[in-house]
Amino acid sequence: MVRSIQTIFQEFIEKKTLIFKDRNALTSDFTPDNIPHRDKEINTMASILAPSLKGGKPSNIFIYGMTGTGKTLVTKYVCSELERMSNQGTNQVKIIYINCKMKKTADTEYRLLAELSRILGQEVPITGLPTEQVYKIFFNVLDSTNWVVIIILDEIDSLVVKMGDDFLYNFTRINGELKKAKVSIIGITNDLHFIDILDPRVKSSLSEEELLFPPYNAIELQDILKQRVLLGLNPNIISEEVIPKCAALAAQEHGDARRALDLLRVAGEISERQNELKITEKHVDFALEKIDYDRIMESVKSLPKQTKSLLWSVIGLEEKGEKDIQTGDIYNTYEETCKQCALHPLTQRRVSDLISELDMMGIINARVISLGRYGRTREINMNTSPKIKDKMKEILKSGLMI
Ligand SMILES: Nc1ncnc2c1ncn2[C@@H]1O[C@H](COP(=O)(O)OP(=O)(O)O)[C@@H](O)[C@H]1O
Ligand SMILES: [Mg+2]
Known part of the structure; x- marks a missing residue:
């Protein structure tokens, strides 16, 4: 039998959350009273x-x-x-x-x-x-x-x-x-x-x-997290390796307190959904994957149509089994894609700029290589898992209507 949505909402309200005391304290909109290390x-x-x-x-x-x-x-x-x-x-x-x-x-x-x-x-x-x-x-x-x-x-x-x-x-x-x-x-x-x-x-x-404002180091991030944990989570709910792990991952990125908080909050949400009694390292790993996945998908969705067409071409070439694709190889495929979706192709130079943009966003990997006396070019690889690539294709397909 289908439960009425009222029942679902009511159950949600009544359900005691084991993990969060105040989820809000672990979001980046929350303003703490205390600002360590600043x-x-x-x-x-x-x-x-x-x-x-x-x-x-x-x-x-x-x-x-x-x-x-x-x-x-x-x-x-x-x-x-x-x-x-x-x-x-x-x-x-x-x-x-x-x-x-x-x-x-x-x-x-x-x-x-x-x-x-x-x-x-x-x-x-x-x-x-x-x-x-x-x-x-x-x-x-x-x-x-x-x-x-x-x-x-x-x-x-x-x-x-x-x-x-x-x-x-x-x-x-x-x-x-x-x-x-x-x-x-x-x-x-x-x-x-x-x-x-x-x-x-x-x-x-x-x-x-x-x-x-310099980046925070891992120790500083731990202090920031500890303070939020007291406000946001029920006591004794996290295993001891969780805070150091979130802090270390965020410090690796660029000392970003928002990322550290996101990792901890999402790890908490995941463990809650799995009805577990504690947040553990495993949940942080899942959280990392989920946050990166969401981030890449958001950026792919908001790419301009030309860049979408270019990315579609890169994926297409790679799926044909080509490795270390060079800038020049892409252009022909890109022109083909443009034809399919009624776009006017950009010049090779502009396409090269778009490749750099995709690289900077972390969607593709474009490494500059030297061709000796023939100058330089870039080798392009996708640095994503098959799961992410499939989802990307879905987004691109509907965005380009092909
Ligand atoms: N020293 C700190 N103590 C406590 N929370 C912090 C500290 N620095 C940053 N945060 C938290 O990290 C998140 C990002 O901080 P924010 O000020 O928005 O960064 P920026 O504006 O530099 O991008 C916010 O949730 C903020 O509350
Ligand atoms: Mg800001």
Whole structure:
């Protein structure tokens, strides 16, 4: 007999979970009260921002480091403490946090300015006005009082991709026009090379102060995990090798605390689904496989059609038994694939760029080899299991409609 979905939900609510006390504490959205191993960064940021409590304009700060090194967490923490302190006293500091990756709030200059105005207390219609007018509205509400507004632009690289340098250039110079208010900008990026591609004028004003967040080592990651385990898991539920293992795997990647937390949480979910009483090393192994699988599938799904067509060609060649495929070999097959799915083939040079992109995403393995006096080429291999490859093919097939 089919159980009604009400029964399923009811059973879920009533079922005592053995593993999790508070699953939320092991997700990356959770904000812990305690931030180990970031004292130096917290103190530096606090000292740079402190003058705002007396009405001074703090330097703009440029924060960079690999993903999962605590940039967003630390910045939000320091800024919320600053705002709290200000609320107890002069009420002078206003913090605005924007994640530039969010489509709704930061896809165009219009949307971003509208969002900033809204946060400062002035609604703007979602569309319809000339951008210049939205800028004026923003400017007026910004300069309506004597406050210090600190604008955090997280994942600022995607802002520049969408709007170019000009927007930031004007934005970092806004203080020259303001009469009452003062603005400081905190730009955060996971992209270590981002600053090099910026216009030098934007670069110098954005990075009046620079703060690098180094990767965590395995021991530091263990401390971070231990703290979350106390909040998130029931006591005595993990075997002792689990935390060191999650920490070591994440340290190998690039000292990414998010990955360490994901591994632990997913390991917990797997053991719960299997109705086991403890999280063990075996569950971490499964978790690693599942996370990587999900990640690759997500990236394959979101590839542009041309890149999908190229990947399809690589898989096709490999399935014909070809090993160490060279760049030149792929091009013909790729042209064929394009014909099949009504795409206009790109030039060989562009295809070569796409190969590098796929390589960087970890979907294929493209090794540069020397052909002696004939120059250089790349040898391409898929570095995936048959299971992943089959799933990839399914996604590509429906994406390319072939
Ligand atoms: N020092 C730390 N202590 C506790 N949790 C941390 C620490 N550093 C990072 N985290 C956690 O790791 C995850 C990723 O951190 P986040 O600040 O988003 O990284 P980034 O912005 O550098 O990519 C978040 O869940 C965060 O709470
Ligand atoms: Mg972040």
